[in-house]
Amino acid sequence: MTLAQPESVRVGVLGARGRMGLEVCKAVDAAPGLELVARIDAGDPLSSAAEAGARVLVDFTNPGVVMDNLRWAVGQGIHVVVGTSGFTQERLDEVRALLAESPGTGVVIAPNFGIGAVLMMQFAARAARYFDSVEIIEQHHPRKLDAPSGTAMHTARLIADARKAADCPPMPDATEEDFGGARGASVDGVHIHAVRAAGLVAHQEVLFGTAGETLTIRHDSLDRSSFMPGVILAVREVVKRPGLTLGLDDLLA
Ligand SMILES: NC(=O)C1=CN([C@@H]2O[C@H](COP(=O)(O)OP(=O)(O)OC[C@H]3O[C@@H](n4cnc5c(N)ncnc54)[C@H](OP(=O)(O)O)[C@@H]3O)[C@@H](O)[C@H]2O)C=CC1
Ligand SMILES: O=C(O)C1=N[C@H](C(=O)O)C[C@H](O)C1
Secondary structure (H helix, E strand, O other), X not given: OOOOOOOOEEEEEEOOXXXXXXXXXXXXXXXXXXXXXXXXXXXXXXXXXXXXXXXXEEEOOOOOOHHHHHHHHHHOOOEEEEOOOOOOHHHHHHHHHHHHOOOOOEEEEOOOOOHHHHHHHHHHHHHHHHOOEEEEXXXXXXXXXXXXXXXXXHHHHHHHHHHHHOOOOOOOOOOOOOOOXXXXXXXXXXXXXXXXXXXXXXXXXXXXXXXXXXXXXXEEEOOHHHHHHHHHHHHHHHOOOOEEEEOOHHHHO
């Protein structure tokens, strides 16, 4: 008697020739139970993913095209794992509205698939209420298109929410003159400083300060392989989770 094998999950990668896309194709190819059926990059028709029978698409493209990809995929009932940055509240609301029209379809959007980065964000949210000041310094390779990074923006929002919930007063800051953005970008009241330099991959520090002490929480992605366990976990989970899942926190719980 032969036992029926569970069918493998057919996966397509959008942005397949990019820095992340190349790594994701390798990781999907090597993952038991997943089958890489489509590698799609700029200029390739999205319809080739449907023709290849992709059940899940992984998107590592760029903030300018990711919403079109999502509109198409969710319209087809194809689950999507999104790593691409650039997700504002308005964009997330649009994704929720798209999903409401396509019950049963799942989308996971994670600002960062690195386990250490997920923990860094959780720890930062936990610490936020206990310090007078907090600023974020993110550092990336110079070919990154967006600044601040999606991870830094998400961290800032988590910190702002935690401080609001704890009724924290505004952070002390006497700056009156700021020549050309020296204080960085303010996201929900949290300052983010974006560094771009050759040799870097993806790094972030969250610097807390209060009377007589500081706390620095730092995460470094030294290689893009750091993101792969999180991406593969999301591909396996998205087929079981209709609707929008934001971040990896629920998947790791
Ligand atoms: N969530 C996470 O953990 C991580 C997220 N990221 C994010 O992922 C995104 C990609 O990063 P990275 O791989 O470094 O970027 P790359 O520029 O190396 O790769 C993006 C790829 O997408 C291609 N592309 C552009 N338009 C389309 C389209 N319409 N359909 C399919 N492919 C398209 C690009 O082609 P072309 O160059 O010709 O335009 C390029 O090959 C960024 O937003 C980055 O911030 C990155 C690392 C980790
Ligand atoms: O472009 C990158 O490289 C990265 N992008 C993501 C972001 O914008 O936060 C995740 C990670 O920082 C790497």
